[in-house]
Amino acid sequence: MLKFILRRLGSSLIVLFGASILMFVLVINSGDPLFDLREITTGNRELLMQQRIDSMGLDLPWYERYWDWLSGVSQCFVGQCDFGVNRAGLPVNDLLALAAASTMRLVVLATVLAIIVGVAVGILTAIRQYSGLDYAVTFLIFLFYSLPVFWAAVLLKEYLAIGFNDWIATPSFSWTTIIITAVLAAVVIQTVLGGGLRRRLITAGVVLAFVIGTMFYMDASGFARNPELGPLPLIALGAATAVGATILFAGLHNRRVLAAGLITAGLGLVSYYVTWGLMDQPSWWLLVLLGLISVGVAIGVGQAVGGYSRSTASIVSVVTALVMGSLMILEQLFRYWPVYLGRISRPIGTIGSETPNFVGTFWEEFIDKGTQLLLPTILLTLVSVATYSRYTRSSMLEVSRQDYIRTARAKGLNERQVILKHAFRNSLIPITTIMAFDFAGLIGGAVITEQVFGWKGMGDLFQVGLRTVDPAPVMAFFLVTGTAAILFNLLADILYAVLDPRIRV
Known part of the structure; x- marks a missing residue:
């Protein structure tokens, strides 16, 4: 393995050197x-x-x-x-650091969301091949993939920024809006969950009642401007996560795995009170440290309670701990949302990565940067999710026709084990390739998205350098993206051997 890595790195450096010469000559003559x-x-x-x-x-x-x-x-x-200085005499090192930080903040979240949503949708449509859900999702996926980025960005600005900012000034839901939203949610969820007619009707009825009740409560309590979570919804959502993760990874019959998840949810409620003072004005390093401690405790619970299923129990516990931690962060954001609205009356921004000259507490600045991040994240996720969903679907369908999948079913394994432990793992190889290329490409910045939303990232650095015939920033862009492409492709090759032991590098 070491010999393979060194050989790949050596050949990649030669390619990078030759490409840098070509890029430099092209830029100075452009x-x-x-x-x-x-x-x-x-x-x-x-x-x-x-x-x-x-x-x-x-x-x-x-x-x-x-x-x-x-x-x-x-x-x-x-x-x-x-990296030298640009045409204006500014150090490219500083420009590159700012651009890379801005771009990573923009694209990493969108890429992670696209992978999670795309893979989940791909698995679901592969299981429900040629169903109404499959056709509807396929239509929407290709619609999002075909949308011109600049046009979709304008629509998001119009409805999710300008429209929301107008609505949040005096938020209210009309009964027409409540009924339409509830009916759409009921139709979508019963279609996704499937089942017989009786099960579909029960699912639709429960969802309809839940959405109507929730939206009525939000309207009556002024939740949009004064949201709150509290310990009871926190533990309820944590317990629901534990149950859902147990169903997904082990099945409810495995009581040890379920117990590990529920214990982790209970410990999360305890940490809600213990860390309340720390969470009032934390730092990013503190949040990272608390997250690592939560994961460590969750793994310990899974190992202690899981018995023969300790690895699965650890996974369920970690998922539950991460959800509980995210809910605790959401609780703090809810606390400071009214304060932020008092300072910024139109919270969803359309230009830039943060409000100019805005200074506030940790959570106020968190909200400010998060609201500025919302629209470009949604846009990039919608565009990218199509690739992951289609590759996952086609790969899952190909794997599901293999002999070992039929053998697994013949041995009596339940469908969850067949899909997750056999089909999905073996379908990850082509998806891993796409992930490697996608991460490497996105580090270069989403040029059109950055331009539409006014982000000063890697794409903007490259564009400005090329427009001004300045090789220094362009070459810095090239070196970072080229190195990222080499490293991520090398990582993909190594992951092939991890996913499929028959592959040797």
Whole structure:
């Protein structure tokens, strides 16, 4: 394995070196870096042009300019990268750090959501092949995939930003809205869950009553502007998570796994009170530390209670702990939402990654950046979910026709075990390839999305550098994205052997 990794890295460095030369030559010959100065009519035009020629080395041959860039970049091997300065004299290192942080905040959440939703939808449509659900989901998936990004962004701005900001000023639900929402939810959920006619009618009735009651309560209590969660909904949702995860991973007949999940939910309720003071004004490092402690405790509970199913019990406990932790964070966001609305009357932003000059508490700034992140995250998720769902569906259908799947069913395994332990794991190889390419590509930034929503990320860094014929930021973009592509593809190759022991690198 080590020999394979070193050989791949060596060949990748040679490819990266050759591609960097080509990229550098293409950029410096893509236009005139003095174009904007040639059009000014002031008397110091020649001086300004000469200053730019000197600062960018425009009077040097291309190979000397490339060597200067390569000399700075080669210091990355000793941890002292120098990407040079851009046309305005600003260090590209600083610009790259800001752009990478902005882009990662934008695309990581969208990519994770797209993977989770896409894989789940792909499994569901593969199980329900050629059903009404399959056809409806396929239509919606291709519709989202075909949407022009800029047009979809305008629709999101109009309805989820401007429309919501107008509504939140005096929020209320009309009975027409309540009834339409409840009927749509009932139709969708009974279609997804399936079953016989009696089961579908019961599911639809329960969902209809639940949605009507919930929306009526939210309207009467002013939940939109003054939301609250509290310990009772917290433990109820935690217990529901434990039960659902047990059904998914083990089945309710496995009492040890269910007990591990419920114990974790109970410990989550205890931590709700114990950490209340810490959660009032935390830091990101504190949240990460608390999250790691929660995962560690959950694994310990699973190992102690799970018995022969301790690995499955640990998974269920970790899922329950993560959901409980997320709900505790949501509780704090609910507390500060009215405060934030008092300062920002139109909370859903459409331009930029945060409100300019906004300074507040940790949770207020969390809400501010989260609301700015909402629209581009939804857009990127809708566009990306199609790829994962279709690949998962086709891969699951191909695997489900294999002999070992028929053998597993013939041995008497229940359908949950056949799907999750046999079919899904063996269908992950093509999905792993897509994930590797997707993560590597998204690190380069979603250029159109960043431009529409005014995000200063990697895509913007590349676009500005190319427009101004400035090789320094473009080459920094190229080096980061190229390195990411190499590393993620190498990781995919290694994961192949983990997913399928028959594969050897």
